Amino acid sequence: MYVTSVNVYVKKDHVEDFIEATRANHEGSVKEPGNMRFDVLQGIADPAKFLLYEAYESEEAAKAHKETPHYKLWKETVEPWMDKPREGTPHRVICPVERSRW
Amino acid sequence: MYVTSVNVYVKKDHVEDFIEATRANHEGSVKEPGNMRFDVLQGIADPAKFLLYEAYESEEAAKAHKETPHYKLWKETVEPWMDKPREGTPHRVICPVERSRW
Numbered sequence: 001m002y003v004t005s006v007n008v009y010v011k012k013d014h015v016e017d018f019i020e021a022t023r024a025n026h027e028g029s030v031k032e033p034g035n036m037r038f039d040v041l042q043g044i045a046d047p048a049k050f051l052l053y054e055a056y057e058s059e060e061a062a063k064a065h066k067e068t069p070h071y072k073l074w075k076e077t078v079e080p081w082m083d084k085p086r087e088g089t090p091h092r093v094i095c096p097v098e099r100s101r102w
Numbered sequence: 103m104y105v106t107s108v109n110v111y112v113k114k115d116h117v118e119d120f121i122e123a124t125r126a127n128h129e130g131s132v133k134e135p136g137n138m139r140f141d142v143l144q145g146i147a148d149p150a151k152f153l154l155y156e157a158y159e160s161e162e163a164a165k166a167h168k169e170t171p172h173y174k175l176w177k178e179t180v181e182p183w184m185d186k187p188r189e190g191t192p193h194r195v196i197c198p199v200e201r202s203r204w
């Protein structure tokens with residue numbers, strides 16, 4: 001299993017736009033065959049800071065996500081709303097190891 | 103729903119110790135009544151950097167976690183292995199909203 005966490009910093013006046021575009025990306029992403037989670041979270045202390053938690057069954061499945069129409073549309077749409085570049089960090093999973101718990 | 107992401111920086115010679123102690127914390131945490139996920143992830147680029155992804159059904163349930171014996175034992179055990187202070191960030195959940203998808 002392979003999880004990418006992405007820290008996203010959005011311009012304050014585009015927070016609602018970002019949420020709408022990212023909901024659409026979420027709905028497309030969770031339908032991908034190798035996707036296990038695609039959680040979208042908003043900071044409580046800083047509502048313009050978001051965390052995307054993208055779990056895939058393999059690195060290949062995570063890479064395939066970046067070729068999907070919903071990802072490409074999202075990337076292009078949100079690009080002008082970024083306050084600074086996104087920070088994506090890939091991880092391996094320690095727990096839980098059972099696929100049924102994803 | 104309430105998700106805390108915690109970035110943890112571990113001293114290189116205690117990475118395996120940290121994994122063992124954090125597996126025990128994971129097993130205790132997922133049995134808490136308000137817990138929805140307690141994922142433990144290891145950085146691929148930097149295996150001494152970890153991400154804990156702690157999802158609770160409410161802020162109260164997240165606070166109750168810090169009063170559990172498994173959390174207190176974990177905190178005390180891993181404290182000397184930290185390379186720098188942990189960074190915990192609380193979030194509200196944008197997606198998925200259905201409890202069944204947690």
